[in-house]
Amino acid sequence: MVAAGGDSDTASPAPPLAAPDPIMPLAIRTRRLTRQFPGGFGVRDLDLNVPAGSIYGFLGPNGAGKTTTIRLLLDLLRPDSGEIALFDQPLDRKTRTTLGLVGALVESPSLYLHLSGRENLDITRRLLDVPKARIEQTLERVGLREAADRRVRDYSLGMRQRLAIALALLGQPKLLILDEPSNGLDPAGILDMRQMLRRLVDEDGLTVFVSSHLLSEIELIASHVGVLHGGRLRFEGRLEDLRSRVKPRLILRCDSPLRALEFLLAHGEDASLTDPQTLQVQLTVRTGGEINHLLVTHGITVTHLARETVSLESLFFDLTLDSALEHAA
Numbered sequence: 167m168v169a170a171g172g173d174s175d176t177a178s179p180a181p182p183l184a185a186p187d188p189i190m191p192l193a194i195r196t197r198r199l200t201r202q203f204p205g206g207f208g209v210r211d212l213d214l215n216v217p218a219g220s221i222y223g224f225l226g227p228n229g230a231g232k233t234t235t236i237r238l239l240l241d242l243l244r245p246d247s248g249e250i251a252l253f254d255q256p257l258d259r260k261t262r263t264t265l266g267l268v269g270a271l272v273e274s275p276s277l278y279l280h281l282s283g284r285e286n287l288d289i290t291r292r293l294l295d296v297p298k299a300r301i302e303q304t305l306e307r308v309g310l311r312e313a314a315d316r317r318v319r320d321y322s323l324g325m326r327q328r329l330a331i332a333l334a335l336l337g338q339p340k341l342l343i344l345d346e347p348s349n350g351l352d353p354a355g356i357l358d359m360r361q362m363l364r365r366l367v368d369e370d371g372l373t374v375f376v377s378s379h380l381l382s383e384i385e386l387i388a389s390h391v392g393v394l395h396g397g398r399l400r401f402e403g404r405l406e407d408l409r410s411r412v413k414p415r416l417i418l419r420c421d422s423p424l425r426a427l428e429f430l431l432a433h434g435e436d437a438s439l440t441d442p443q444t445l446q447v448q449l450t451v452r453t454g455g456e457i458n459h460l461l462v463t464h465g466i467t468v469t470h471l472a473r474e475t476v477s478l479e480s481l482f483f484d485l486t487l488d489s490a491l492e493h494a495a
């Protein structure tokens with residue numbers, strides 16, 4: 167469990183943002199969004215840029231501030247400071263018109279278990295005053311047409327989640343905000359959810375903002391990601407920009423590691439000791455073979471040499487460590 171490090175007042179460098187895409191309008195834009203709780207900051211100086219038409223994976227470990235952000239976006243929580251705009255319209259707390267553009271699933275859905283899926287949808291449909299045909303459309307969209315007349319009590323967790331998303335879709339939102347929708351789902355349920363979200367974006371043109379603490383879940387669907395830790399955004403950009411930060415490195419052992427370290431640093435290599443016997447060298451300047459040659463010609467005997475590629479998972483892990491900013495910069 168990572169506590170939000172809100173109490174520290176140390177100035178942090180700006181998060182490594184990918185270059186904004188000038189063509190894509192933003193479905194969500196926040197500027198310096200801040201909300202403090204008695205125990206510390208929920209979120210701090212958050213500048214989110216969620217492109218319209220994207221699946222934006224909002225990643226962070228427990229306590230990073232994901233739910234706080236979502237509650238702020240949905241006006242379920244007031245910020246201490248900062249701005250929110252949805253589709254270029256400032257969130258208007260009086261008229262709440264911008265919220266009409268949003269469908270959301272936050273925490274456990276409230277469903278009438280003794281009623282069918284269709285009856286649950288009809289209750290919300292009447293409240294929203296949308297045409298009855300919308301029920302069939304949303305049932306189809308979430309893959310519940312065949313189960314529509316069964317009691318929700320008999321639904322699997324995955325089906326209940328999809329019904330909750332159908333409820334969020336009834337009002338034809340342009341933006342769907344989901345807080346950890348795959349929590350507790352089995353692999354088949356996760357796959358269904360992923361395919362459903364893809365269709366909503368590809369076929370219906372929605373923007374999906376989905377939070378998760380699991381990179382593995384997000385990397386299969388998201389086009390864009392924001393990585394949050396301690397209430398601050400550590401990375402934002404296209405998933406491929408995050409992937410491009412995954413660089414190979416060389417793990418090296420030799421007879422005199424300290425001398426080798428000094429020598430490599432003096433030759434412009436990004437080298438460090440991972441333990442007293444082992445060196446790590448980022449492979450950005452020379453190849454592994456060239457580094458080996460350099461050391462050997464300098465009279466250092468290399469006993470072990472291996473090329474490693476840091477996984478996206480460990481990069482994400484690094485981003486959610488306190489030393490993350492140095493790693494990501």
Ligand SMILES: Nc1ncnc2c1ncn2[C@@H]1O[C@H](COP(=O)(O)OP(=O)(O)OP(=O)(O)O)[C@@H](O)[C@H]1O
Nearest residue numbers: 169170203207208227228229230231232233234235
């Ligand atoms: N109502 C509240 N009162 C006090 N502190 C809060 C409140 N809501 C959130 N926090 C604190 O704000 C920080 C961010 O919490 P938040 O729930 O937004 O994180 P999260 O990323 O959604 O985590 P999780 O995945 O565990 O839900 C945490 O330190 C949390 O304890």
